[in-house]
Amino acid sequence: MTQYTQTFTLLKANLKRDWLKMTIWLIVMVGMFVAVAAKFKSIYGTTKQISAIAQTLKSQAMVSLFGPLTTNHLNTAIIFAVEMMVFWGIFVVIFNFSLSVGITRGQEESGLTEMVLGGHPVGRLAPLAAACLELVIANSVFVIATGAGMMAANMPESDENGNWLFAITLGAVGLSFGLISLIFAQLVADSHNVTIYNYAFFGITYLVRMMTDVSNPDYTWLSPFGWIEKADIYTKNNWLPVILLLGLGIIGFAVAVLLNGNRDIDSGIIQVRGGKRTSRFLRGSGTLLFWNQKTSSLFWIIGMAVLGASYGSVFNSISKIANDSPVVRQVLGQNVMRHLEQNQILSFVSILGVIFSVLAVVGGAMVTSHLYTEERQGYLQIISTKPQSRSKLLAAYMAYGFVLSVIILFAALIATMEAGNSVLRQPLAFKYFWQIFIAMLPILALFTGILVALIGFVPKWRAAxxxxxxxxxxxxxxxxLIDLPAWAMKLSPFYWFRKVPLEHIDVVPVTWMTGIALVMLVLGFVGYNRRDIES
Structure with missing residues (x-):
């Protein structure tokens, strides 16, 4: 047990450093979750409202997003569980990834782990054990707060067993993926690649869940992320998924412990290949950035194309509207039915445009944000030995990040179109996907501008x-869903293009979003040139 010496001392230090980050995450996640639960009765509290949403949830489009319905006897609580489980599971997994990377690879990159192990009587496995305990504490707090909040919300048709199973299932999936992340922290030598491995693994489990839900829900057991659907909250209240997720997390931690003993501090099991001293990619900041980011960029583009193709493959099922019967077709006529089916698909494509845009911003922002990471690690001091202006350096990261986000969005939409048209009797025109692409560009520029401004003035707050x-x-x-007022809905830039491609793009929001993005970029460059470089 000497290898775990001072584990609780390290845990205390970790919590002292991460308490604000954890608090913000937990308040937002728990607060939103409980707020939706408390308001759900006014949205789906009547038989008519439940009947209307039931038809929507049975469509393949909604099955791919939320999972299949496991009962025909729907009520307010069951609809809440169906609509919230998958998406809140995603948020909890992301929260755990952000914690695990920082308390493992983040500390090793900063040199803190080596300093602690080399200068103090601390066990070899103490940092890893402390990371595990921090994840356990964070998810336990989430479970307790969410369960208590659900009980206080007193949602119709909910019960104590279902409320606590809901909270524990979400906590279990977050903890499980967080502990699996510790494995990747042993495999690769930097936090950037750990993050890539994390989301690659999560992306695979999500795709398996989505595709099996649409084709055969029995096969969803193949995906660890799909296990959360099998809890059947408020119907069967199955605790087996919780046991499986906790078991998977324990196995993940055990594997991480084994791998940790076979590597040196600040290195990974997977060795980094040495480069060529005369490589043309070492001649400038832009080419060096491209060389370092080429693998992760390719991963993002291919991954988003696969995701888009997966969603496109269910277009034929989406086009079969609820009243798809010979009588309805005879009354309305083929032309009207085609128009209704096309509008239904385009409404789904509009939702996908928002999802793809969010992911595209994440992919591009990770590259742009990496500028500050390299700044803190002292890598920019090497680049600064050559006559290199700060503006050119920031421009290289900003341009690469923005262009990557544009390519990611385009690849996802084109893959969706190609896969969708391959299964549709009446293919969708390219113009619809092009309209979504053009509508989302100002949003990509807006978030890029905000990030650049933060890096320029307050880089420590770039997570904002x-x-x-x-x-x-x-x-x-x-x-x-939670009946937000119109003014609150307008705070989201996606609100202004919610009807594209069913309607034309409004030029006004395009203009002011682009203007704000340009102002943010200018401010970011001014601030970056004036502030001190950290190391």
Whole structure:
């Protein structure tokens, strides 16, 4: 047990450093979750409202997003569980990834782990054990707060067993993926690649869940993320998924412990190949950035194309509207039915445009934000030995990040169109996907500008861009669900293009979003040139 010496001392230090980050995450996640639960009765509290949403949830489009319905006897609580489980599971997983990377690879990159192990009587596995305990504490607090909040919300048809199972299932999936992240922290040597491995693994489990839900829900057991659907909250209240997720997390931690003993501090199991001293990619900041980011960029583009193709593959099922019967077709006529089916698909494409845009912003922002990471690690001091202006350096990261986000969005939309048209009897025209692409460009520019401004003036607060992005998505996606007022809905930039491609793009929001983005970029460059470089 000497290898775990001073684990609780390190845990105390970690919590002292991360308490604000954890508090903000937990307040936002728990607060939104409980707020939706408390308001759900006014949205889906009558038989008519439940019947209307039931038809929507049975469509393949909604099954791909939320999962399948496991019962025909719907009520307010069951609809809440169906609509909230998958998306809140995503948020909890992201929260755990952000914690695990910082308390493992983040500390090793800063040199803190080596200093602690080399200069103090601390066990070799103490940092890893402390990271595990911090994840356990964070998820336990989430479970307790969410469960108590659900009980206080007193949602119709909910019960104590279902409320606590809901909270524990979400906490279990977050903890499980957080502990699996510790494995990737042993495999690769920097936090950037750990993050890539984390989301690659999560992306695979999400795609497996989505595709099996649409084709055969029995196969959803193949995806760890799909296990949360099998809890059947407020119907069967199955605790098996919780046991499986906790078991998977324990296995993940055990594997991480084994791998930790086979590597040196600040290195990974997967060795980094040495480069060529005369490589043309070492001649400038732009080419060096491209060389360092080429693998992760390719991963993002291919991954988003696969995601788009997966959603496009269910277009034929989406086109079969609820009243798809010979009588309805005879009364309305083929032309009207085609128009209705096309509008239904285009409404789904509009939702996908928001999802793809959020992910595109994340992919591009990770590159742009990496400028400050390299600044703190002292890498920019090497580049600064050559005559290199700060403006050119910031421009390289900003331009690469923005262009990457544009390519990611385009790849996802084109893949969706190609896969969708391959299964549709009446293919969708390219113009619809092009309209969504053009409508989302000002939003990509807006978030890029905000991030650049933060890096220029207050780089330690650059994570605020994720808060703004997440808040915009939640408002856009759940705003009408929780009956937000019009002024609150307008706070999300996605609101202004919610009817594209069913309607034409409004030039006014395009103009003011682009203007704000340009102002933010100018401020960011001014601030970056004036402030001190950190190391």
């Amino acid at each position: 861009v994720w808060v703004a992005l997440g808040g915009s998505f939640v408002i856009s996606y759940f705003g009408r």
